Amino acid sequence: MGLLSQGSPLSWEETQRHADHVRRHGILQFLHIYHAVKDRHKDVLKWGDEVEYMLVSFDHEKKKAQLVLSGEELLETLQEKGERTNPNHPTLWRPEYGSYMIEGTPGQPYGGTMSEFNTVEDNMRKRRKEATSLLGENQALCTITSFPSSSICCRLGCPGFTLPEFKPNPVEGGASKSLFFPDEAINKHPRFSTLTRNIRHRRGEKVVINVPIFKDKNTPAPFIETFPEDEEATKASKPDHIYMDAMGFGMGNCCLQVTFQACSISEARYLYDQLATICPIVMALSAASPFYRGYVSDIDCRWGVISASVDDRTREERGLEPLKNNHYRISKSRYDSIDSYLSECGEKYNDIDLTKDKEIYEQLLQEGLDHLLAQHAHLFIRDPLTLFEEKIHLDDANESDHFENIQSTNWQTMRFKPPPPNSDIGWRVEFRPMEVQLTDFENSAYVVFVVLLTRVILSYKLDFLIPLSKVDENMKVAQKRDAVLQELFYFRKDICKGGNAVVDGCGKAAGRAEPAAEEYALMTIDTIINGKEGVFPGLIPVLNSYLESMEVDVDTRCSILNYLKLIKKRASGELMTVAKWMREFIAKHPDYKQDSVITDQMNYSLLLKCNQIANESCECPELLGPAFRKVRYSGSKTDSSA
Structure with a gap:
């Protein structure tokens, strides 16, 4: 969740006074880091995953599931038993926004x-088992992207969705x-409530999230929610949308x-660009969040919901009023797709108008940065959202809190991460669009797929670049219901064409003519992942070709092939995405009245089933297929017979 400073948080008015500082x-602080490590090469290729979890309590008698607000206490125990006792402990645990959430990493x-x-997968299972062992009776550690909610009584967005x-x-x-x-559902660390309050104060009003409702047979037409005691909500909510x-x-x-840690800054920039084009494809493949505030929505991914939930832009910045108190029109929320490629081979594909602070841009150019890296400081048109009194005056040569303050509150599909000051950590990039899956097997499959893809990109010098405006269009399409099967995505046709542009010398490719439309085409995700003769070779066949050229032990090869098989079958539709499986589960529930409403018992049944699948106490061939089952631990403290 980014920078977690300790201290006394300032109000928005106080924070705003220090924004320029x-x-x-x-x-x-960035410049001190850059000049110290810009020429560092041959860092070891390292990588790691982050899995976020929800704590869920099941009341089997009342057929009710609630979020347990004990994340802080659980986290303290996990850290005390783990990293504080043994620096080489196999798991690390960190706080997340919700007080019902924790984050686990290797x-x-x-x-x-x-x-x-x-x-x-073994490490992910270890994390699940480790945290589950500390839960109370009938509680579970669930890897669900969004908590289904009921407009009647319980769950996210309604009275009673938390415990207590x-x-x-x-x-x-x-x-x-x-x-x-x-x-009370917000983590007690002052960063989180301060972020929440200051986003609202900076914006000048509450955040507005409107998600299109899924129109079922008995869904009211038009679907309209009324908020008689709240004029702001009445004005902000839209017909046929779920309001949050x-x-x-x-x-x-x-x-x-x-x-991922790259070997050098140039390699990190290259990976940042190449993976940015993959983000919407993998997001659609991992779709897992079709329900919001007690209703069935018409989207499958959370991305736009989060984007709106942290959109601190004022009415002026959103273009709704003339600029008077603000400096810029800003086209996107702080949480959105990237705005510019960083490598020279991506330069000609930067076709999005970039709003940047010209003074900062010129300063970076004067310090020796090339213009592509200098303009990445467009992130600094944003204000800091949190500031601690004790962290105002810092040693810029040895600390990076002010840099991270802005950097960590720009939540984009990819994040370019300079090394911390005075550390042996290298230049890194973070891949951020994936939705969490129900099982450790699925989460491992998506992680291995993306990591293996980075190895192939670097080994074969692949080129996935297309105009960034087309990547933005893909991001919008990827969130639609059943996008993995129903939608088309822009993708580069010849991914080997840029193969002569080595990572450290891809500037040689930058002088080519403007991108031509024939470089890319609209494709199905099945074509992108699995290939289609005469159209596109497919990412899975390319990965298989890479594997055949590598010396890999039998167990590892079998595991990788199993993971790729899951991705392949999700792309083809032979296996469902989590979102589609959830939709079908609710549609077939005996209590569902085809009105887009999720009741308490439906929510309970769904989450109980999700937990049983995660702990492998039941089969789910529609989601996982018959070939993926392994003998694993039973990591639930809930009564799975309910």
Whole structure:
């Protein structure tokens, strides 16, 4: 969840007074890092995953599932029993936005050998077992992207969705002023409530999230929610949409992320660009969040929901009023797709108008940065959202809090991460669009697929680049219902064409003519992943070709092929995405009235089934297929017979 400073958080008014100071010194801190390590090469290829979890309690008698607000206590115990006792402990645990959430990572990063791929799932299972062992009776650690909710009684966005139960606090004293989401569901670390409050104060109003409702046979037409006691909600909500009004509806969701350490800054920039084009494809493949605030929505992915949940732009910045108090029109939320490629081979594909601070840009050019890296500081048009009194005046040569303050609150599909000051960590990139899956097997499959793809990109010098505007279009399409089967995505036709542009010398390719439309085409995800003769070779066949050329032990090869088989079958439709499986589960539930409403018992049944699948106490061939089953632990403390 980014920078977690300790101290006394400032109000928005106080933070705003120091905004220029934070930006100015954040750039100075980056420059100290850049000049110290810009020429460092031959860092070891390392990587690691991040899995976010929700804590769920099952009341089998009342057929009710709730989110357990004990994340902070669980985290403290896990850290005390783990990393604080043994620095080489195999797992690490970190806080997340919701007080019902925790984040788990491997204790040490994985290395560059192929055998590491065979340890990912074991480590994920270890994390699940470790945390589950500390839960109470009838509680479970669930890897679900969004918590299905009921408009009648319980779950995310309604009274009673937490344990213990708390009511929302829509009055001025609340952090979010939400009609639906209680402040007690926000992690108690001051960063999180301060972020929530300051986003609202900076914006000048509550955040607005409108998700299209799925129109079923008995869904009211038009579907309209009424909020008679809240004029702001009445004005903000849209017909045929599910209305939400708090950061928790976005940042309270769970995801799956991977961070890679590159060998050099140029390699990191190359990977950043190439993977940016893959983000919408993998997001659609991992779709797992079709339900919001008690209703069935018409989207399958959480991305746009989170984007709106942290959108702190004022009306002026959103173009709704003339610029008067603000400096810029800003086209996107802080949480969105990337705005520019970083490598020289990506330069000609930068076709999005970039809003940047010209003074900062010129400063970076004068310090010797090339213009592509200098313009990446467009992130610094944003204000800091949190600031601690004790962290205002820092040693810019040895600290990076001001840089990270801005960097870590720009939540884009890819994140370019300079090394921390005075560390042996290298230049890194973070891949951020994936939705978390129900099982450790699925999460491992998506992680291994993306990591293996980076190895092939670097080994074969592949070129996935297309105009960035087309990547943005893909991001919008990827969130649609059943996009993996129903939608078309822009993708480069000849991914080997740029193969002569080596990573450190891809500037040679930058002088080519403007990108031509024939370089890319609209394709199905099945074509992109599995290939189609005469159209595209397919990413899986390319990965298989790479594997055949590598020396890989039998167990590792079998594991990788099993993971790729899952991705292949999700892309072809032979296996369902989690989102599609969830939709079908609800559609077939005896209580469902084809009105797009998810009741308490439906929510309970769904989450119980999800937990049983995660702990392998039941089969789910529609989601996983028959060939993926292994003998694993039973890591649930819930009564699976209910």
